[in-house]
Amino acid sequence: MNFSKLVFPGATMIAVTYGLARFSFGLLLPEINQTLNMSELVSGLISSLFYLAYCFTIILSTVITTREGPRRMILSAGLSAFIGLLFMCISSNVWVLALGVLLAGGSTGLVSPPYGAAIAFWIKEGEQGRANTWINSGTSFGIALSGLGAILLTPHWRLTYLIYATLACLIFLWNFQVIPKEETSSAQLRFKKGNLTIRGVKGSIPLSLASLTLGVSTAAFWTFSRSFIEITGDYSEWQLSGFWVIIGLFGVLGGFSGSLIERRGLRFSYTLGSLSIGSASTILAVTSENWLLSYLAAGIFGCSYIFLTGVLLVWGIRVFITNASLGIGVPFLLLAVGQVLGSIIAGWFIGTWGYIPSFTLYGLIGMVASLMGPNKN
Template identity: 75%
Template sequence: MKFSSLVLPGVSMIAVTYGLARFSFGLLLPEINESLEMTEFISGMISSLFYLAYCFTIILSTVITTREGPRRMIITAGISAFAGLLLMSISPNAWMLALGVLFAGGSTGLASPSYGAAISLWIQDDKQGKANTWINSGTSFGIVLSGVGSYVLTPNWRLTYLIYAILTFLILIWNYRAIPKVRKNSHAMFQKGNLSIRGIKGAIPLVLASLILGISTAAFWTFSRSFMEVAGEYSDWHVYGFWVVIGLFGVLGGFSGSLIERWGLSVAYKLGSLSIASASIILSFTPVNRLVPYISAGIFGCSYIFLTGVLLVWGIRVFIANASLGISIPFLLLAVGQVLGSLFAGLFIGIWGYVNSFILYGFVGLAANLIGPKKEYGRERS
């Protein structure tokens, strides 16, 4: 199978599931809060449902993908994203919004392990690392699209979500046509039912790092735009430009595979975790200087996609017997951390304010820098 035949529809599906169905929520949240009369605490709880649904579906996807191959879960991811966005677009209250969030958030967990397995089946070994990191960077393209779309369509967040749903449906059709069935490829070696945890001792740092990084990034994804609005006189163009910067710089994270090969996994992780922690701390200075949010956005966008690429490669190298499991474990723990981080972020902001809360989450990210892959992982093939 050609590299582009799998990677391009994969990038597109990740863009709509992660960028539009999941992370665009934080960008549209102020309008949603005003329309549905939700408090910061309620919006934080609803935001945590994205990650909670992700935790459930990434386990489900790993099990089914291991048994049956990736096609079914990839298609189901598109259906789930479409349903979630559609429900969110017609939400008359917080309850239906929460239901839409569950479907939208669940789509991301369905997609990630499936594409990891698809790449292991149909992409040549020497190109698999590049394919994984570029599909992962689809999140950035989705974030850019959500930023531009939200600016053009604002303040009608319902129409925005409806257009996202239509786009998701079209990409679902593309993937339905592009992803082959396992039985049609007799050369593809796929071990059904293999959920090996070979290398579990090396997974402990991976689990801890993913969990802490998830906690540290939750506040940024959910409340960074709200912080800008209360911190200074930013126009709509400035606010949506902030979101576009996150996505544009996130595209640079697609080069994580090449940098891992050059520097080693350990160095790449240290650099990424230090950068993402600094982004939250820098954002806390938003009331001081109007350029600060954009500096923070660039660092956060690049380092988040870069780090998820690092975690992806790290996971595959630890769980060497099963690629989908190697992807699902770090991404699952990243989501668990984001559940916890989102739940407490709204509470902390209500008590301590935005500045102190973002500084706190930045220091949580610094704690993740103390944990990382062993140096020998950096010289192994993914």
């Protein structure tokens, strides 16, 4: 299959599931809270459903993709994002909203493993690293678009979700047309269906520890960075949303991780990304009142996060060489588990110590993660 024929619809599907269906919620939450009269406890519980749905569906998707191939799960992800966004648009109470959040959040777990398998099936082996990282960078486009949506349409959150649902439907139809029904492949790499074991797989333990630690280290920034600058700095609404847009726009640069891996190796790329992700939290810890330096931290975080997920993706596929879906499912699942744990701990740290010490600590965790990289390039 032609490189762009798979990568373009793949990147847009990732943009919809991760950027619009998942990450846009935090930006629109204040208006949703006001409309539905939700308490902070209720909104926090509903927000946690994104992570719970992701952890469940990425396991489900890995199993089904391994048994049946990628097409069914890719289309399920698009359908789940569309229906979830539609439920969120029409939600008249917290129960309908929670159902929408479950479906929208679940789409992110459904979509990642099958695209790794699709690339293994239909993209030439020498182009697979670039294809994986560019599809993965679709998250950045989605985050940037959700930030722009927050700036332009924040008071009209139902209209925002209706627009997102329409986009999700169109991209679902695009993928429906593009993804082949048969798993004939010209690529040299193919995974063995039914092989789900990680026991005894060389390199799986370092990959798992690194993914879990990086998940913890990024949790504070994803969950509390916007609240941090809002509390400590004098920011307008458009500047707060602009902070999110910067994360997304600079995240696009993370798509070049595949090229850097080819030139400098996997170990160098992982170390660079880990140190960068740690520096982003550290910079924000000491410069949150300065919008220019805060935006710099946002840019570093966005670029290094997408860059690192691309590195983990390539690393995982190299470790689980016979099963591309498992190679994506394992590190992405543990990344999410780390974010769940990291968010809970960060909330307690911030309540006890405050934002600055907490973000400094999380920056150090990211730097410690740089010591857990792959042994080989």
